[in-house]
Amino acid sequence: MRRLLFILPLALFVVLAGYFTLGLFRDPSVLPSVLIDKPAPEFALPALGDKPGLATADLAGGVALVNFFASWCVPCRAEHPMLMRLADEDHVALYGIDYKDKPEEAKRLLAQLGDPYRRIGVDHDGRTAIDFGVYGVPETYVLDKAGRIRFRQVGPITQEDYERKILPLLKQLGAS
């Protein structure tokens, strides 16, 4: 019995080392969304320019991607060509929410880099973003036909992310 007590520190350390090994493969700063499989939050945002605004009701009925962006956000600009491709070539239903931005700056961004969104909502005070649990831009949410959130992409969508994570999900959800 006493012998066992002396082995205890070693045993605890082995467990600890196991956790550290697992920890090396994880990114502590990425936050998983708590809204997965829950309905998208209720919101109704005003329009940006000529395009119609965005409300929760607009998102139901088909698979949708909601992308939070801003003109002051450098990774958003980097992500933009990817979004253009998604909208033009793959005909993904992309909706944009302009997060804490100046409308003129946002319009200028879209004029410069193209406009992939079917509808755009202006989230001036960031409250809708908080409802979604957004903690930085860009973030993209995949919603299913019933308007439930099924996936969150934190940071810009890379080619790899699209092929490995988003595209299979879209197929699974029955996007056309």
Next chain:
Amino acid sequence: MRKCIEPPRHQGTKAACRPRDIARAARFKALRAKLLLGVLVSWWLILASAAPAFAVLPSERLADPALEARARTLGQELRCVVCQNQTIDDSSADLAHDLRVLVRERLVAGDSDRQVLAYLTSRYGDYVLLRPPLKPTTWVLWFGPPALLVAGVLALFAAWRRRRRDAAAPPMPLSADERRRLTSLLDEGG
């Protein structure tokens, strides 16, 4: 020579150190010791945490001081999710500011402290709470330290009991071989 224990006052100063007085004085002394110990232990229970107040922009402050005080307390419990280990009160990040304003709005709208925290955890998860909620997944965290303390006390107690038992046990008798060696050593020394 051992001094007589001071007898209790009402006995008179000149009362001799009778066994009865000595016993009573000893009991009194023990009682006083226990009382002191008891007060010391109760400090342990009363010593609550002292919570300092940290910075918030003047424009965010609520007019009602009671609500503002609640907002401050809640601010210390909420994590700025885009920062590294800061509360929303301590961080100058935009999102922290938004969350501070949000907390105050909810308080003005009449939410209780628990409801405000629930509002935020339903959006950001338990990650946003700096005091981890007590759930099966955090039992090890919350019950670990007290359990360790108890385990330590038990282990010490068991070790002490064992030592006392070993020390009190009569010494093992010498074997025949050892007795012979002892005799030869003693003869040698003489």
Next chain:
Amino acid sequence: MIVELGHYSLVLALFMALLQASLPLVGAARGQLALMALANSTAVAQLVLVGFAFAALVHAYVTSDFSVVNVVENSHSLKPLLYKVTGVWGNHEGSMVLWVLILSLYGAAVALFGGNLPPALRARVLAVQGMIGAAFLLFILLTSNPFIREFPAPLDGKGLNPLLQDPGLAFHPPFLYLGYVGFSMAFSFAVAALIEGRVDAAWARWVRPWTLAAWCALTCGIAMGSWWAYYVLGWGGWWAWDPVENASFMPWLAGTALLHSAIVVEKRNALKSWAVLLAIIAFSLSLIGTFLVRSGVLTSVHAFAVDPARGAFILALLVVAIGGSLTLYAIRAPALKTGGLFAPISRGGALVLNNLLLATAAATVFVGTLYPLFLDAVGGGKVSVGAPFYSATFVPLMVPLLVTLVFGPLLAWKRGDLAGALGRLKFAFAAAAAVALATFWLATGGPVGAVFGMALAAWIFAGTALEYADRIRLLRAPPGESWRRARNLPRAAYGMTIAHLGVAILVTGVTASAWQVERVETMRPGDAVDVAGYSFRFAGTQPVAGPNYTAQRGRFVVTRDGAPVTVMQPEKRFYPVQRMPITDAAIHTNGFADLYAVIADTAGDDGAWVVRLYYNPLVPWIWFGAIIMALGGLVSLSDRRLRIGVPVRRTAAAPVAPARA
């Protein structure tokens, strides 16, 4: 050229460390004096080589040699000279070289000043040091080499993080490393003792000076870090339970426990296997801290640039070092003979309680720091463990520790008279009660706990003073005799008294932060704000330029009841190279309280600023207390008994017979 020499020097040091790690062990096992003595020369040689490498790196920084990648990444030609030098350890690679330098410094110190150690033990201790040194030198050379060159050399560097360009933070890492790298000595002693199979009072006597030195340095290092956070971060906070802060605090808690249990080993020859385990744990916590800071498994404002490859290497190092030593412990420790008995209520018992509480406290901080990692690794989601958790768990553990702190020295070793001790402490209790009442009457606001905190500090202060007075028979014997006793008291006793008084001062400072007065206001030039009786009149800002920054300097004229107190000039700096703004708080202290002013942000175009003004009562005592604790440790360290060691019984046989093959 010098950079290449430095690089080569590190490689030579690695070979030296490998020699040091292997041959002396063979020598100790076989009783060959020559091989054992090799440990001393290799240890000193290792110090010289690593020292040269470090000097080469400093030279590269001072001359702004931008062909060296490390210098480019972390320095800039406009940086003031002091920060060019201290920038050497402000990054991962350079700080690792400092790490190894201090490791070899301790090794060389044992080689040169450890004459009172038996040669076999010394050889084994140095061998273990050599193993650790070799591992870290390998780590540096393979994954974190600071001497890598880059051609063509850029014109200028990327500069040092402005937060680090500060005297307090500049010296914080060296002290910290002297501390927790210093615990490697205790670790080496423990492993050497396990290899030898003998732990006794002499071992405790030899281990103590090295542990004390490391502990003093670590106390200073943590205090400096906390002080830096206070005056730089801008809101008067000084401890955030950040993972990296905890990573240095855990070894400190274990080290304090080790210092106290070593006393029991020395005086009662008991708690041996526990003390050995603590020595292993203290350094293991240092190693784990190194892993946490440099591997990226935890988010922290402190963490160095993360690289999983480095993390994997350090993890492997951890497994070998900690796993190896704990395996050795599991095998050898049961054979250590247990020693003298003592009653639960005795000085020995009090020290056991001390160890129990400190160990539980260290475990609490450990679990709290690593819990987010544990839970995430098993897929249990993400949680945050912040200050509220530690306030709820750590503080209740410290309270009984601080209360019983004054009892220990008053109790006898084998069986103590608790009632008698309490009787002698009645004045301490009266002092505590008086302070509690005074605080209650004087203090405005603040939680009830703070009153008891002040009473606790008074209890410790008075209790420690009473114990000292008792020991020198003050007022009970003629003054001459008291003076004679005072002069003849061993320095270690003075060290204890001073350190415990330091604790009381620290507790006072920590408690008093509950009465911080804060005013956050928007002020225009000419506005005045009252903070705890002091009137701060804002006189606007003016632009100033520093060596590598531009700033807005605010001006506050502070008066109290009309009489001028001081002028405070906080700054809001902007460092163009890193494009980073930093607030530089203005602090005015009179030793008992701090006035603290920060200009945070502009608020409008009419010269209005959001300012934060604080009155922090007794806050400087936090760091006074820590310094006095470290001072107590130094006084203890100067005790002659620690340098001479326990007298060795002379036998007829040669003094170098090893205990076990």
